[in-house]
Amino acid sequence: MRLIKLKLKLNSYPIIFSDNNEDLITYFKKYLSNRKIFFISDTNVSKFYLKQLQKLCLQEKFNVYSYVFKAGEGQKTIDTLNKLYNYALSVGIDRQFAVVALGGGVVGDTAGFFASTYMRGLKLVQVPTSLLAMVDSSIGGKTGVNIEKGKNIVGAFYQPQFVFVNTQFLKTLDPKHLKNGMAEIIKYAISFDQKFFNKLNLIFQKSIITEKDFKDIIYQCCKFKADIVQRDEKEVTGIRELLNFGHTFAHALETITKYKQFLHGEAVAIGILFVAILAEKIKFCDLATKQKIEEILINAGFNEKISKKLNHNTLLNLMKKDKKSVSQIIKFVLPRKIGQICSRIEVNDQIILKAIEEISK
Ligand SMILES: NC(=O)c1ccc[n+]([C@@H]2O[C@H](COP(=O)([O-])OP(=O)(O)OC[C@H]3O[C@@H](n4cnc5c(N)ncnc54)[C@H](O)[C@@H]3O)[C@@H](O)[C@H]2O)c1
Incomplete structure (x- = not known):
């Protein structure tokens, strides 16, 4: 125990x-x-x-x-x-x-x-x-x-x-819900620990994830989460907001699709890709970081895009209503490099819409 x-x-x-x-x-x-x-x-x-x-x-x-x-x-x-x-x-x-x-x-x-x-x-x-x-x-x-x-x-x-x-x-637990949980695990890896990111990426490349892998991954992620919660229990200092990496877009996507089209983790995986694209567009991170994020998502089996039919302005407006937004200004959590993310970053609406375009098919 x-x-x-x-x-x-x-x-x-x-x-x-x-x-x-x-x-x-x-x-x-x-x-x-x-x-x-x-x-x-x-x-x-x-x-x-x-x-x-x-x-x-x-x-x-x-x-x-x-x-x-x-x-x-x-x-x-x-x-x-x-x-x-x-x-x-x-x-x-x-x-x-x-x-x-x-x-x-x-x-x-x-x-x-x-x-x-x-x-x-x-x-x-x-x-x-x-x-x-x-x-x-x-x-x-x-x-x-x-x-x-x-x-x-x-x-x-x-x-x-x-x-x-x-x-x-x-x-x-059925495999699609197992994969669903993987999105949050990838979130921790990108956010907090480059070594863990590399280890996870290797695990995803194997065809079988062992019971021991699962136990170690889960324990490590609980440590990440506990550490953040301890430092900012009620999300007032900005530290806990880091856990929302990928979630601003994910929540908008879940809302616009009425929670029916995507599992939470699937929406988070798309949200992570979205912020990686956004960060690279405003040169907050380099191209290699964006590519590594894309790679781990694909290795874990997340390669979905969103339908072109979804109204991009509605998605933008939903993000403006997110709990983290202030006076209609979206505060993003963006990757700086693998193992480091920053919260409360503002991005111009036109760039946001371009990033949405990139993840649409
Ligand atoms: N409170 C928080 O900090 C926090 C953080 C992240 C996500 N969430 C919320 O969590 C929810 C998503 O959680 P989820 O992905 O666990 O969804 P879920 O609770 O719907 O579970 C997924 C599916 O798996 C089934 N299931 C669960 N455990 C099982 C098991 N051992 N064996 C067989 N079936 C099992 C459930 O019945 C369900 O059908 C969302 O509502 C999200 O907003 C909350």
């Missing part, structure tokens, strides 16, 4: 790495003295793991309730939350219960926001089951849901008691 301690000003919590779900129960006992648990999961994840975890909890005389909602980004809504609040109240979930988010980023974000608001806050445990959730969304306390006009618009910072990462869960 490995552990990373995430140290925050007001509280600290561990990210626990274990292949054994019994360790999860041990940590429940350590952190949740009331032994009352409310599992929240989705239809895909629950069919593999919920019963087993419930059983382990019941053996230890925990009081257990569960709520399962339909899988998919389309469910990360206020409507799902509303159903959750009503269900919780109807079965008697009170402030002694802890919410356990068992699933990918959609479950983690929705259950996390539920935990932060229901009866003014219940304890929360994140049990990520997708690659993306393991390396990114379960860590750092960002929770929330989408509304029709924008992604993650309603939310809160709400830190869990602990995060439990069991990479064995990945055995049932």
Whole structure:
């Protein structure tokens, strides 16, 4: 069992790495003295793991309730939350219960926001089951849901008691969602560590990624994320904004395609290519850096472009409404070189539109 301690000003919590779900129960006992648990999961994840975890909890005389909602980004809504609040109240979930988010980023974000608001806050445990959730969304306390006009618009910072990462869960994750998580991993590599970037690029060139590769990659990414969150928990100093590398464009793309055409990671991969093109256009990075970014994306299997039919001005305007934009001015996170990125960079609209043109087919 490995552990990373995430140290925050007001509280600290561990990210626990274990292949054994019994360790999860041990940590429940350590952190949740009331032994009352409310599992929240989705239809895909629950069919593999919920019963087993419930059983382990019941053996230890925990009081257990569960709520399962339909899988998919389309469910990360206020409507799902509303159903959750009503269900919780109807079965008697009170402030002694802890919410356990068992699933990918959609479950983690929705259950996390539920935990932060229901009866003014219940304890929360994140049990990520997708690659993306393991390396990114379960860590750092960002929770929330989408509304029709924008992604993650309603939310809160709400830190869990602990995060439990069991990479064995990945055995049932389908390959397209595994690839989806790879985009966030590439994001960390470009952003923070040239050596890790080179290692990852070599791994992508092999036909098989071993279990040990996965474990090492996930552990390393959790370290990157924990380090950034520790330095800027609530995204005020600009450091945490670095994690949005590739995301300004990705969010606009997801919104314009109504979350239906691209998985989050696919949109992030296109967003990363977009900022690489943008950075090279304004000579913020050199051509070689842009090419290395293109290469790693292709090696990882990301070679999609966006449809020419998408309205480029709408994409531009959506980016202007991004949470990071100030008075309609988009603040980009751009690559300087592999292992180094900078936030809050402004780029002229005409250049932005040219870069969108380049990633369209
Ligand atoms: N809070 C944050 O800091 C943060 C960071 C990045 C992304 N996100 C959010 O995360 C979401 C995307 O997360 P995601 O890619 O995990 O999506 P997801 O939760 O929809 O999971 C992807 C799919 O895999 C299934 N699944 C998950 N684990 C499985 C397993 N072990 N076995 C079988 N099926 C499994 C899910 O049911 C779903 O169908 C987006 O909403 C994004 O906005 C949040």
